[in-house]
Amino acid sequence: MKRLATVLAPEDLGTTGTKIIDIGIQDVISRLEMRWRCTNVTVSVMLDAVLACITKVELVDGSEVIASLSGLELQALNFYDRKIMPYNNISLTVGGYFESAFGIDFGRYLFDPLYALDPRRYKNLQLRISWDEDACNTSVVVNEFAVFAWIDDDPAAQPVGYLKPWEVKSIAMGTSTHDYTDLPTDHPIRRLLIRAYSTDHDPVLCLSNLKIDCDNGRFIPLDVPANSLAKILREYPEICESYTLDAAVTAKTLYANLSEHLYIAIDYDATAFVTAQSKFALPTITGAKIALAVSVDIKALTAQISGRSPHNAIPLDFGNPNEPDTWLDVTRFGAVKLDTTFSSDADSGDTLMVVAQQAKKY
Numbered sequence: 332m333k334r335l336a337t338v339l340a341p342e343d344l345g346t347t348g349t350k351i352i353d354i355g356i357q358d359v360i361s362r363l364e365m366r367w368r369c370t371n372v373t374v375s376v377m378l379d380a381v382l383a384c385i386t387k388v389e390l391v392d393g394s395e396v397i398a399s400l401s402g403l404e405l406q407a408l409n410f411y412d413r414k415i416m417p418y419n420n421i422s423l424t425v426g427g428y429f430e431s432a433f434g435i436d437f438g439r440y441l442f443d444p445l446y447a448l449d450p451r452r453y454k455n456l457q458l459r460i461s462w463d464e465d466a467c468n469t470s471v472v473v474n475e476f477a478v479f480a481w482i483d484d485d486p487a488a489q490p491v492g493y494l495k496p497w498e499v500k501s502i503a504m505g506t507s508t509h510d511y512t513d514l515p516t517d518h519p520i521r522r523l524l525i526r527a528y529s530t531d532h533d534p535v536l537c538l539s540n541l542k543i544d545c546d547n548g549r550f551i552p553l554d555v556p557a558n559s560l561a562k563i564l565r566e567y568p569e570i571c572e573s574y575t576l577d578a579a580v581t582a583k584t585l586y587a588n589l590s591e592h593l594y595i596a597i598d599y600d601a602t603a604f605v606t607a608q609s610k611f612a613l614p615t616i617t618g619a620k621i622a623l624a625v626s627v628d629i630k631a632l633t634a635q636i637s638g639r640s641p642h643n644a645i646p647l648d649f650g651n652p653n654e655p656d657t658w659l660d661v662t663r664f665g666a667v668k669l670d671t672t673f674s675s676d677a678d679s680g681d682t683l684m685v686v687a688q689q690a691k692k693y
Contacts, residue, residue, distance in 0.1 A: 354456035387461035407644035526684035576631035589638035
């Protein structure tokens with residue numbers, strides 16, 4: 332039978348720290364699903380995306396790392412795996428809340444018979460969550476975190492391995508320079524996520540070219556200009572999310588869960604304030620950061636934000652995501668390097684993060 336089990340019932344984790352959660356399940360786990368929620372107590376000012384509060388998610392068995400990346404990276408990877416954005420709620424009103432769902436997908440899809448986590452192969456599975464409750468908003472003093480598992484308790488379930496997601500690298504960018512990342516060669520790579528994080532530029536504008544070199548030019552599976560990446564993003568569905576805004580504002584900064592091709596539409600009360608009718612100015616959009624300006628106080632109600640590239644993440648898929656034989660088999664090579672060329676727009680205030688999703692056999 333396939334079912335949803337509770338690993339950690341909703342609880343307030345406190346202000347900041349790291350929580351260790353024992354995974355006591357012995358049945359095959361297809362997906363670990365997590366939910367983070369934090370509540371505003373004053374008029375809200377956003378400092379970052381909601382899942383910036385989840386700084387690290389690690390699944391370990393002793394010294395063996397099964398998964399290790401941030402909440403932002405996990406949700407972005409979830410979108411590219413599932414082709415649908417996990418649940419997000421953003422409310423900037425007093426008493427409103429920020430909430431996001433994200434998870435670790437161990438298979439190509441939910442209840443994948445080939446790839447899943449088999450706890451019977453481990454001795455002490457633990458989920459370690461590091462968090463900072465007010466990273467997205469300084470007024471937050473209440474939070475709630477929960478963990479669930481989609482499991483298959485059929486004794487016949489015998490996965491051959493699982494998909495391992497982890498952050499390979501995180502560095503500051505440079506202007507018009509190259510960065511070389513040694514990619515892992517222990518297990519085939521299904522997908523890479525390139526996160527060009529910036530609050531000053533769109534992610535694609537920070538990059539000039541991406542190239543993967545195997546054994547010093549013996550095989551080059553990827554060599555693509557960054558301006559082509561925007562076209563690749565259009566192969567994935569456009570994302571649209573709702574925001575509940577403050578009752579009356581003169582200016583506002585929003586941090587979207589998206590960072591390319593952004594468009595914002597705002598519903599607001601048409602009541603005139605003082606002597607002038609309120610009007611929104613054209614917003615300034617840089618990556619996921621949206622700066623709104625208005626002539627005088629305006630009663631803003633909701634905003635709809637649409638776009639692509641969740642959390643500044645750009646996917647590099649190898650072969651058909653559903654056919655393991657087509658993935659990049661890095662085990663055939665002695666050295667595999669990702670050569671990232673930064674553009675003239677990039678600088679030390681921008682960050683490059685490289686996430687790998689590998690297929691590990693038992």
